[in-house]
Amino acid sequence: MEKVHSPIGGETLKHEAIAPRLDRLDGKTIGESWNGDFKGDYTFPTIRRLLKERFPGVKVVPYTEFPYIYGADNPTAQKELAKQIAARARELGCDALISGNGA
């Protein structure tokens, strides 16, 4: 009989719960954040159109209003950019953010 130990490590990060969801999208301001990958120039305009068609009074802030930098596979730059985007969403009065595209 062999008694064995786990190979994983202890977590060091505290996790926060996500923000409460919106009860509706009518009349809300929704921001777009595009990382430059995977056809965002196709997906975001389509999503924008559908939001406006289906939710009266919705306002969409396009991804061109948010910071973007080339490359940025530097982890410090990635974290900083992510915070800048979130702050910009707050500055622009966004009630929600759609972020893409990943894979």
Place this chain on the structure above:
Amino acid sequence: MRPAAEAEKIGIPSVVIANSGFATLGRITGKASGVDDLRIAEYPGALGIDNQGKIEENIEKFLFNNIVNGLTRPTAGGKAAGVESRWNPREIVFAGTPEQVNGFFYRQDWTDGLPIIAPTTQRVEEFLRYVNCSPDKEIAVLPPAIRKAVPWNIAVNAVMAGCEPFHMPIIMAATRALGDQRYNLNNMGSTSGLLPYLLINGPIVKQLGIEYGAQLISRGPNPVLGRAVGLIMKNIAGFSSGKNYMGTFGYPLVFTLAEDEQESPWEGFHVEHGFEMKTSTVTLGVTNNWGPAPSPTSTSDKDGAQVILEVLCKELAKKVRLYHFPGTGPHSEKAMITILLSASMAKSLADSGYSKQAVKQYLHENARLSLHEFEWITRYTTAKERSSVRDKAKAGVFPAEYLGAPDDMVRLLSGPDIVHIIVCGDPNRNRIMSLEGGHADPTIKPIELPENWEELIKDVKAVE
């Protein structure tokens, strides 16, 4: 994903759009950013290959509802904010026969699919005789799971891999390299299939019989050393195939090189990077491929050195990842090229007057591709549509020559230092190999040895 996590932290609900199959990755990335249960809206398929009409159809039929739900529908049984979990590395998590242990570890997703050596207390403590510090000392905190690597759990993984106890200093140094921000471990899960490798230099190579000659990655202790690092990436760093280690076709095992310092006409890789020859080091590099290995052959019109250099230039112009090679500055994506030269190749170059740096300089000046061809590869083989080659040149990320005419032959490499040369392999064979990788810089760490190292390894069979 990270912008969404940061938005959540300041109270802005978000949703992340991801290709089908990447929802788990999205949640893991969110968790690594400190947010539980990031909402992911999956696109059904692969955005990269679908045309505009198909994308619009899939958005209307599937993705849009997922987006709306992500922003409006509460999660079922919402998880409260978490705190640092209690972790007792010495806890016994299972008891059983070796076969039962293997089954249990496999079900926990703690293996690489191959049988493991059971990490019992006795085996782990034997490994810890070869470290200088407390078993609980924090050696690194590894992303994306942001978990602690301490000598204890490093040893557990090294035992599992089939390492010997005296390999522990190497695995410790490799773990420190994994945790160094320079190595950029966080981005290693790319679908391009990034594969880390180890390079070992210094006296420890011969002391421990690490292979540096013919068929080196497949012989001696080399396979288990790489395997240990792969298990640490999985179990401590948290990379798991099918979840967030997303190479489309999977991965071979992490492989291990050692330099043939005796036969090389040049300074060792570690000396080149500022270490004394008598210091043993581990370097972590990365590649997207292993092989092929062309065979440069001199002729009556070209000597060996010239052929080697020209073959290397042609090899570099065929690389899949070349669209990152020319970038410089803080907004460029990382790229590295590792050149493996057998000793006979290195000597041919050195005999013609080439130092390592001169080889790198030659490749920088002469590895070229037409701008038209470079733009074609960038446009049709990478997902990054928002920044064209010319955009990058205008922004100073690419050199000004990338604003030239389509037939201009532009230099592919950002500079000589993107190239890393290692002399290894069968010294009597005229073969070379070029390995391109991204998202990481080679990261070198000295191997720390216990004070009684010579005593501890006196019975280890050294390389003759």
